[in-house]
Amino acid sequence: MNGPIALLASRLRVEEKALLAAFSARGADVVHVDARRLRFPLAEPPPWRFVLNREISATRARYAAASLETQGIGTLNSSHAIATCGDKWLTSTALTAAGVPTPAAALALTPEAALDQIAVMGYPVVLKPLSSSWGRRVSLIRDADAAQAVLEHCAALPAPQAHLIYLQEFVNKPGRDIRVVVVGGRAVGAAYRNADTWRTNVARGATTTSCELHDGLADLAVRAAQAVGAAIAGVDVVEDADGRLLVLEVNSGVEFAGLQRALGDGCNVAGAIADLVLRDAPVPARVAA
Amino acid sequence: MTTACPECDNGLTVGSGTRLSEILECGDCRSELEVVSVEPLILAIAPEAEEDWGE
Missing domain, CATH: 3.40.50.20 (Rossmann fold)
Structure with a gap:
């Protein structure tokens, strides 16, 4: 062609x-x-x-x-x-099926069912729209009053998909998470995303610093990208209180400017994608x- | 190349390598501006982020 x-x-x-x-x-x-x-x-x-x-x-x-x-x-x-x-539930199920460690999660088909599931998971719990990015409308729910209020807002949204509630275990990360970029089955770079708040999206002002891409981290990120079928991926990894690495989500349209700034000449994400x-x-x- | 910010009329100078659909920021009013024409250089207020935008 x-x-x-x-x-x-x-x-x-x-x-x-x-x-x-x-x-x-x-x-x-x-x-x-x-x-x-x-x-x-x-x-x-x-x-x-x-x-x-x-x-x-x-x-x-x-x-x-x-x-x-x-x-x-x-x-x-x-x-x-x-x-x-682009769908947090499909991502969770794909990661789980591939044996990639990821925080506990659940899908509730109505806001009412979400209240029942939150009672099982306990507080705090994270509620996310099924398909959102940049940390948009992601809520950290600390008690039943907050859960009730957020779920009422979800129920009032016009799109039927907004009534499907994705719940994820809250991982008390150490003020940062890790972004790993995977290109063609190879992890090409990793950076910490540091923030004073619990959301560590660069789009929300998180700063990036260099992170050692050790074998365990690289292998985890590559497995996560493979699990969702992404040849080019931004894999978000959190460290839990015991130091275990868990894959939060995988981004298929990875923004890598922050990571590239942190890693400088030691990494060339655009070059790897072009190759x-x-x-x-x-x-x-x-x-x- | 020079032009004016469509929001605040501040004078803007952009590099010769500027491309169509590139996003610039006005140094004065901080508006996000989209390059909608290169020859001649025309800037417009960039579209607001939509619900499905992201990574």
Whole structure:
């Protein structure tokens, strides 16, 4: 298949600019495609031989990946990986099935059922929307009054999916968690995400510092990425009170600017992703003279 | 290349490597701005984050 490689993104953030620079440094023909302008007529395959999917909207990313796969165009990540990572319950079940240690979790199909499950799990407990990112609407519930209030808010939301309640054991982490980036089955770097609050998302102001990527951490992250089928993954790991490492979640559209800042020249995430894409993308067919 | 912030009219200078869909921040009003045209350089207020945005 001919045509360039496409980088699909509606926003060019630090990460996408680094990726375009990495492709350029490798002499690869890569075009930026704005996902907001994209259409997929059934009988008209897009003119790319491979797509690196960096779309910030999880919905657009998933449907773009599924459409491209249907039309025989390779994509990273796959629609299966995006769908699994984009749903906290599917992630928990995939990690558990693969034997990857992860905090205890439960899905309640109604807010009322969630109250019953919280009574079993006890307090504190963490309530998360099934599909949210950047720590958005994630709640640490410390008592029954707070549980009642948050669940009433969930019940009042219009989307039926918002009435499905994902509950996760609260892990009393030491003011930080660990982000490991996995590319093509290899952990390429790790950084602590430090915060004064219990949420340690960089999008919420957490700072990043270098973390030793020891064998146990690297192996755990690679197994987690494999469990959800993600070739490119940001694996979030927490240390519990006993020092055990647990995988909190896996991100298929990994933001790596914070980790890259912390690790400096010792790690090249964009380069690793570019190398993986160039390895997986079909070689363009020669055009007859 | 120079242009004005569409929010506060502050003068902005951007590098020659600026790309379409790149996100910039106005140094004066801190608005997030999207590059909607490179030649000529046109900036617009960047879209607000949506519910399904993230990693």
